[in-house]
Amino acid sequence: MSPSILAQDPTLADFGQDPWWLVLIKVVFAFAFAVLATLLGVWFERRVVGYMQVRPGPNQVGPLGLLQTLADGLKMAFKEDILPKAADKVVYFFAPTISVICAVTALSVVPFGPMVSIFGHHTPLQVTDVPVAVLLLLACSSMGVYGSVLGGWASGSTYPLLGGLRSSAQMISYEVTMGLSIVAVFMTAGTMSTSGIVAAQGDGTQLTIFGQPIPAPGWYAILLLPSFIIFFIATVGETNRAPFDLPEAESELVAGFMTEYSSLKFALFMLSEYVAMVTMSAVTTTLFLGGWRAPWPITLWEGANSGWWPMLWFFGKVITLVFVFVWLRGTLPRLRYDQFMRLGWKVLLPINLVWILVLSGLRSIEDWDTRGKVIAVGIPAGILLLATLFWPNRRPQPKPTPQEQVDSRPHGSFPLPPMDLQVPPSPRIRRVVAEREPANIVAGSDSREV
Amino acid sequence: MTTSTVLAAAGAVSGGEEVTFWILGPLALIGAIGMVAARNAVHSALWLVLTMLCLGVFYVLQAGPFIGMVQIIVYTGAIMMLFLFVLMLVGRDSTDSLIETLRGQRVAAIVLGLGFAGLVGGALYRAVEGTTAVGLEQANAEGNVQGIARLLFTKYVFAFELTSALLITAAVGAMVLAHIERRKRDKVDQVSTMRARFAPGNYPGPKPGPGVWATSSSVATPARLPDGRLTEQSTPAILPVRELTAQETTLKGTDQR
Numbered sequence: 099m100s101p102s103i104l105a106q107d108p109t110l111a112d113f114g115q116d117p118w119w120l121v122l123i124k125v126v127f128a129f130a131f132a133v134l135a136t137l138l139g140v141w142f143e144r145r146v147v148g149y150m151q152v153r154p155g156p157n158q159v160g161p162l163g164l165l166q167t168l169a170d171g172l173k174m175a176f177k178e179d180i181l182p183k184a185a186d187k188v189v190y191f192f193a194p195t196i197s198v199i200c201a202v203t204a205l206s207v208v209p210f211g212p213m214v215s216i217f218g219h220h221t222p223l224q225v226t227d228v229p230v231a232v233l234l235l236l237a238c239s240s241m242g243v244y245g246s247v248l249g250g251w252a253s254g255s256t257y258p259l260l261g262g263l264r265s266s267a268q269m270i271s272y273e274v275t276m277g278l279s280i281v282a283v284f285m286t287a288g289t290m291s292t293s294g295i296v297a298a299q300g301d302g303t304q305l306t307i308f309g310q311p312i313p314a315p316g317w318y319a320i321l322l323l324p325s326f327i328i329f330f331i332a333t334v335g336e337t338n339r340a341p342f343d344l345p346e347a348e349s350e351l352v353a354g355f356m357t358e359y360s361s362l363k364f365a366l367f368m369l370s371e372y373v374a375m376v377t378m379s380a381v382t383t384t385l386f387l388g389g390w391r392a393p394w395p396i397t398l399w400e401g402a403n404s405g406w407w408p409m410l411w412f413f414g415k416v417i418t419l420v421f422v423f424v425w426l427r428g429t430l431p432r433l434r435y436d437q438f439m440r441l442g443w444k445v446l447l448p449i450n451l452v453w454i455l456v457l458s459g460l461r462s463i464e465d466w467d468t469r470g471k472v473i474a475v476g477i478p479a480g481i482l483l484l485a486t487l488f489w490p491n492r493r494p495q496p497k498p499t500p501q502e503q504v505d506s507r508p509h510g511s512f513p514l515p516p517m518d519l520q521v522p523p524s525p526r527i528r529r530v531v532a533e534r535e536p537a538n539i540v541a542g543s544d545s546r547e548v
Numbered sequence: 549m550t551t552s553t554v555l556a557a558a559g560a561v562s563g564g565e566e567v568t569f570w571i572l573g574p575l576a577l578i579g580a581i582g583m584v585a586a587r588n589a590v591h592s593a594l595w596l597v598l599t600m601l602c603l604g605v606f607y608v609l610q611a612g613p614f615i616g617m618v619q620i621i622v623y624t625g626a627i628m629m630l631f632l633f634v635l636m637l638v639g640r641d642s643t644d645s646l647i648e649t650l651r652g653q654r655v656a657a658i659v660l661g662l663g664f665a666g667l668v669g670g671a672l673y674r675a676v677e678g679t680t681a682v683g684l685e686q687a688n689a690e691g692n693v694q695g696i697a698r699l700l701f702t703k704y705v706f707a708f709e710l711t712s713a714l715l716i717t718a719a720v721g722a723m724v725l726a727h728i729e730r731r732k733r734d735k736v737d738q739v740s741t742m743r744a745r746f747a748p749g750n751y752p753g754p755k756p757g758p759g760v761w762a763t764s765s766s767v768a769t770p771a772r773l774p775d776g777r778l779t780e781q782s783t784p785a786i787l788p789v790r791e792l793t794a795q796e797t798t799l800k801g802t803d804q805r
Contacts, residue, residue, distance in 0.1 A: 189594070229691055233617035237604075240625025244597070247629065251590060251636050259636065266633050270626060277621075290693060510748035 107297040108213050108222035110229060116221050123216070124225045128205045136372040140167040142417075143424045150428040171365060179361040184254030193252055194359065194366035197245025201373040204238035207231040208380045209293050211390045211408040223390075223409065224293060231292040232280055235381055236273070239336055243269040245370060246338070246345060250355035261354025264435065265338060265345035271442040272335035272342075278450040279329040282322045282457055283385050296389030300403075319386040324453045326386045328446050330422075333378045335442065338371065340427035344435055379419035380412075387415050565609050576602035589635045593628060600624045611684055614693045755781045 116124070141156065141164055148155025156163035181187065211223030228234065243266055250262020284290055287298035299316045319326040335342040346354030356367045383389060390408035402411075433441070463474045498506070500517055516522060575598060582595035600623045607616030687695050700708055745752050757771065771782035 186588075186590075189590075228613055229693060230613045230617045233614070233621065237617050237620040237625065240621050240629075241601075243625070243629055247632060247636075248594075251632075263633065263636060266629055270629060273625070508748050512746040512748075512752055 107300065108209075108224065108227070108293045109297075110227060110291055110294070112213065112222050113224075113227045113293075116219065120216060120219055120221060121225075125206070128208075128225050129202060132202045132205055132373045132376065133369070135376040136369050137167045137171070138164075139372045139376060139420060140170075140368075142420065143427070146421065146424045147428045150425075174365045175362055177361040179363065180358070182254055182358050185358065186252040186254065189248050189252035191363075193245050193249035194363045194370070195245075196248065197242055197370035198366050198373065200238045200242035200245065201370045201377055204235050204377045205373075205380065207234050207292050208377070208384055209296050209389055210412055211406065212404060214406055222293065223406075227291050227293045230290050232284070232290045232295070232385070235292075236277055236280070239276075239374075239378075240269070240273055242370070242374065245367075246355045249359065249367065250345075253355070253358035255358055257351045257353075258355050258357045261345045261347075261351045261357070264351075265355060268338070268342070268344060268438070268442075269336055271439060272332045275442055275446045275450060276329060276332040276336060278447065278454065279325040279332065280385065281454055282325040283318055285454075285457060285461060286318060286322060292384050292389075296384060296391065299388045300391055317386060317388045322386070322457070324449065326382075328450050328453075329386065330382060331446060332442075333382060334423065334426060335438075337374045337378050337423075339375060339423055341430035341432050342438060343432060344438060347432060349432075375423055376416065376420060379416045379423070382419055383412060383415040387419075568605065568609055572602040572605055576606075589638070590632065593631050593635060597624050597628050600628065611688055612692060614696055751781065757782060 144166070145155040145163070156166035159165045159169045181190065206225040207227055209222065209224040209227070213220060213222050215221075246265040246269075247262045250258040250260070250265070253259070283295060287295045289295060289298065299318060338345050344354075345351075346356060348354075351357070356364055359367060390403075390412040392402040392408065392411045402408075460475075463471055466474065504514060504517060579595045579597075579599035579602065583592050583599065586592040586595055601620060604616045604620040604624070607613075607619055689695070690698075744750065768783060768787045770778040770780055773779050
């Protein structure tokens with residue numbers, strides 16, 4: 099089998115034909131990827147945040163501190179596993195495992211690469227794919243909520259309960275937004291299978307600039323920019339990452355739903371958080387950034403999208419997105435809870451709905467001739483512009499100057515410092531200026547008291 | 549053909565389907581019984597989650613991957629989560645009371661329930677016994693999702709829209725019932741709060757604690773301001789202001805001097 103005759107884009111028919119050992123290899127690989135990504139992800143995050151805060155970050159254990167997470171994990175495993183007296187034992191035990199299982203399962207439908215040949219078998223680099231793969235991702239993330247909610251409830255303590263309630267409200271709200279932004283992807287790709295969506299992003303239209311054919315990117319991040327931005331924001335909310343890490347806001351709730359957890363159970367929660375981050379980055383890459391497909395300059399090389407190379411592009415994109423996650427954490431302060439909810443329900447959701455409406459409108463006039471298109475787009479746009487132009491708005495009253503505000507204060511108000519912030523001289527201190535006789539030194543004369 | 553449609557090829561039951569059914573079927577049943585039998589409301593909800601997850605997998609097995617996933621996302625992911633949300637707010641110690649208000653109610657319920665289940669199961673068995681399943685291939689001919697979409701937006705569009713209108717009405721009704729109208733002038737923003745704080749007649753700083761600069765640590769003893777005056781702001785309004793007399797403040801002679 100030469101690479102040239104390999105069909106690069108797997109279709110749904112290519113799945114479900116692997117022998118059992120190949121399935122096992124793929125599953126183990128996906129799992130190992132999740133665990134390794136956690137180990138390196140924690141290190142990566144600490145190093146990057148350290149760099150942003152002008153400090154070294156972990157640099158003692160192993161080269162560049164790479165083994166720090168491993169050391170922390172070992173330490174965590176040998177710690178005492180505390181079971182609170184008021185805990186609901188069974189649920190308390192199962193909550194972290196639910197989190198981890200849901201986070202890892204989502205990786206099973208993420209395409210890591212195109213069709214490759216493994217030990218003579220021609221198989222896609224993806225554990226499996228179903229016609230509703232993206233819905234499976236949504237189902238995994240919605241089941242993952244149970245982990246944090248039940249963990250918070252089963253701890254039998256107040257802060258974890260509050261953290262659990264917060265996380266359930268937060269994840270449900272942001273899941274709605276997330277699902278709606280995927281709708282645009284479904285509408286454009288015409289399929290819900292992840293490999294199909296990657297394939298649909300492959301063919302952008304050819305642009306000819308200065309006689310050079312340059313393929314316009316077919317990435318949905320560019321074609322469906324609003325959906326991409328909203329999806330990524332919702333992703334951050336869904337994974338409980340800063341600035342949306344309200345379920346475990348340490349300044350308010352100690353550690354939120356994982357306050358009572360210790361030892362390996364805590365490690366599982368930790369694992370699930372980072373796996374979720376990596377999984378969500380992988381999903382974003384798949385849905386919006388072209389999956390394993392190479393970006394433009396690399397595609398000039400013929401073999402960029404075949405064989406094992408695409409895995410490298412895929413990992414590169416995933417690492418970039420993980421970096422964005424870390425960047426957000428290093429930059430943005432945590433939102434207040436009501437601000438966060440307002441953003442989700444009153445900003446992201448309506449924008450998303452309007453955008454889907456516009457997109458479906460644009461898609462329905464796709465087959466019209468140019469004149470019809472111009473009319474169909476121009477009339478609503480014109481009405482919108484006119485409405486914005488002539489929208490009645492009250493002219494705001496001129497704001498009184500600070501001096502007028504000060505003068506209008508009633509008698510007996512609290513004393514104010516001077517408006518120019520110049521400290522006036524205290525009337526009690528009279529400056530004493532020494533009156534001195536000017537020094538009079540005559541050259542060559544005897545020493546005189548000066 | 550996709551994996552899931554292969555699983556439920558017309559009429560024949562494949563080995564994988566049978567194995568999955570015999571694993572998940574008992575689990576779903578245990579979940580249903582556990583939901584009824586559990587004392588704790590949250591445990592009851594969790595058993596129901598188990599049953600619903602099993603049902604979702606069953607749908608997928610029956611070549612309905614879309615409805616299976618929607619079952620998991622909507623029912624287990626959203627609706628049961630809201631249930632749990634409410635149950636947690638109610639409190640974790642709220643277990644059912646074990647006293648029967650109607651005598652013999654439990655036994656009657658079990659007997660009637662078993663009877664009803666037997667009736668339904670029997671009727672269903674009699675109805676579908678020996679019939680062969682047809683039409684799955686045609687229904688899933690252009691893909692499961694596309695097939696559902698076609699039916700939903702052509703044949704059942706009116707019922708679908710009516711249902712959504714009903715649901716929206718219910719949601720709006722719930723919102724109206726729970727909504728508290730607040731007049732515009734009742735809203736206080738940060739600026740006006742600060743204005744009121746610094747208005748004449750209001751002391752903007754924190755009130756001095758009782759006993760500060762005073763001769764006693766009693767909450768009834770007013771604090772002394774730096775200029776020596778007593779301030780009544782430091783004592784709670786319901787307590788009578790009481791300054792210690794000279795006799796009370798003198799040493800009691802307990803220090804052996």
